[in-house]
């Protein structure tokens with residue numbers, strides 16, 4: 001049919017069931033899917049920033065807020081926006097473990113904030129890394145987790161991250177550096193990811 005479901009390096013394939021979750025009937029090519037997602041995410045980023053002005057950093061650690069943010073970013077495109085995946089991936093925890101790991105992650109994040117464990121950049125980068133490592137949603141985890149990292153760091157009074165200043169949805173040097181930095185963070189070394197987020 002088309003290149004719609006081609007999988008780039010570092011991207012996760014969708015199951016048949018998730019493919020059936022595509023909403024707009026006109027989408028036949030990946031560039032149309034990308035454009036529809038980008039438009040949805042742009043509108044959501046404006047709405048989320050407005051919403052966050054009325055919230056505390058603690059509110060951003062609510063599981064419901066994270067699911068609502070995913071929904072806001074993708075609901076025009078995917079029926080499963082805002083709902084956790086039910087099938088396993090080569091990245092992320094097993095599907096049955098998502099709820100437990102999200103609870104542990106959000107509890108930790110709350111503790112980091114109340115106890116001032118990390119400076120703002122490190123707190124937000126760790127927030128990003130933990131969320132994308134769980135990989136709770138069928139797709140869109142990278143963009144959601146970068147959005148959440150940005151919202152958290154902004155709420156803590158800093159400018160949003162630049163995340164390498166190049167497209168991370170296309171394969172290339174920037175994406176490779178990002179994936180390597182995430183893998184170092186998996187090994188508990190946050191240095192590269194902290195540097196990457198501000199590069």
Ligand SMILES: Nc1ncnc2c1ncn2[C@@H]1O[C@H](COP(=O)(O)OP(=O)(O)O)[C@@H](O)[C@H]1O
Pocket residue numbers: 010011012091132137138139140141142143144168169179182183
């Ligand atoms: N090898 C890897 N190790 C750790 N994280 C990875 C790896 N490959 C990809 N990721 C993370 O997963 C994201 C891709 O997951 P996906 O759900 O497809 O999100 P999106 O659709 O927003 O790109 C990447 O942006 C990155 O954050």
Ligand SMILES: [Mg+2]
Pocket residue numbers: 011012139140141
């Ligand atoms: Mg993807």
